[in-house]
Amino acid sequence: MQKPSMERAFRQALTDPSVRADVRDRLGWDDSQVSRFLSGQMGLTIDKIDAAVECLAMVITSRKYLDFLAYGAQVGTACYCVRAGMGECGTR
Structure with missing residues (x-):
């Protein structure tokens, strides 16, 4: 699996x-700008970053939030053990 x-x-x-x-239209580029971007001769200006991320169907989030989601999935949102006062599942 690739990063x-x-x-x-x-x-x-x-x-x-x-x-x-x-993508080209949402970034306000023409074909020559796309070619220059792909060849490394042109960069993405800061005012286009939000549109670019949206065009790629990506979302920006923090590692802290992703760590929280991973931990929550590990413990389980409906963990009976914790709610019954018996500690985290699998620790006893």
């Missing part, structure tokens, strides 16, 4: 004919 990559996501979106035009 998620913004570079890979942009390359896929900007080379896929079914989504390229939508």
